[in-house]
Amino acid sequence: MDHWDAMEVLKDVNLRATPQRIAVLNVLKMLGQAHPTAEEIYVALKQEFPAISFATVYNTLKSFLDAGLLHELRFGDKASRYDLNTQAHHHLLCEVCGDLIDIYLPEVDVAQVLREHEFAMSGYHVEIRGVCKTCREHTLHKADTHL
Amino acid sequence: MDHWDAMEVLKDVNLRATPQRIAVLNVLKMLGQAHPTAEEIYVALKQEFPAISFATVYNTLKSFLDAGLLHELRFGDKASRYDLNTQAHHHLLCEVCGDLIDIYLPEVDVAQVLREHEFAMSGYHVEIRGVCKTCREHTLHKADTHL
DNA sequence: AGTATAGATTATAATTATTCTAATTACAAA
């Protein structure tokens, strides 16, 4: 567990270090692999900032996205999920319970494809759909598992 | 260009071949690589079916999804996009203009990861973010290109 | 340290995408 200072992180990307922003960063760090939605972040902040508004959460997340501090994940469910982990990693998405499990894969070799399309890659993401161990054991909602 | 009959496709997956469903399939086939949203499909259908409702489009898309006839794509923009192409393929997503370009990659080797997590894969998807050739040439909205 | 100001936050309204509900209509089997 390395030292990590939210204030420093914000300075580094030229964003004003407001208490709300620091708190959002800390919540994201705290929740870790939970990939929270905007609402979950909002709820977590309510305790420390009873007056916080949804707009602040969305604004903050947008500036963090622009600064490259986090990734936005949009899968099966309606609400976007946010992921602070910027090192290359991917997800297993369970189609039954919606769980999003972090995994680490070797770099996908796409060099040739990119060259062909003259496409400037800034990042990539692998999404693997299926049924997780727990759901398979429970064998719930079989009908929901399409594909 | 192989022969393709919407009515047959529907029969094959045990869905009633209603005029609306046939039309949705044909629109998806026609639009091809355009990855239309529900709204774009709705607009395309309006000509042939002035009385069509959004609910029908959404219901139809949902049955097609359940039947495995198409994929739902949720990326940067808010609305889901639908993709009839069910053979394994992936996308280049331009962060500037939002264009979604079909690409074909060799199977990603994830066997070991799946075994570790005891995860039953039903499908996977590779999303590559970046800037497409056209947008790079125009160098528009530089600031929007994060990551 | 005190202050001006660009930028951040807030409450609220508006918008957008999607789903639900209830009534009507159409298909397909007997």
Place this chain on the structure above:
DNA sequence: TTTGTAATTAGAATAATTATAATCTATACT
């Protein structure tokens, strides 16, 4: 041709997100 079941429709409802306008505050400059 009836009859049951499923599909379609209009419109209301919900959920997620964005826009607006007023107020506040972190930072830079005296």
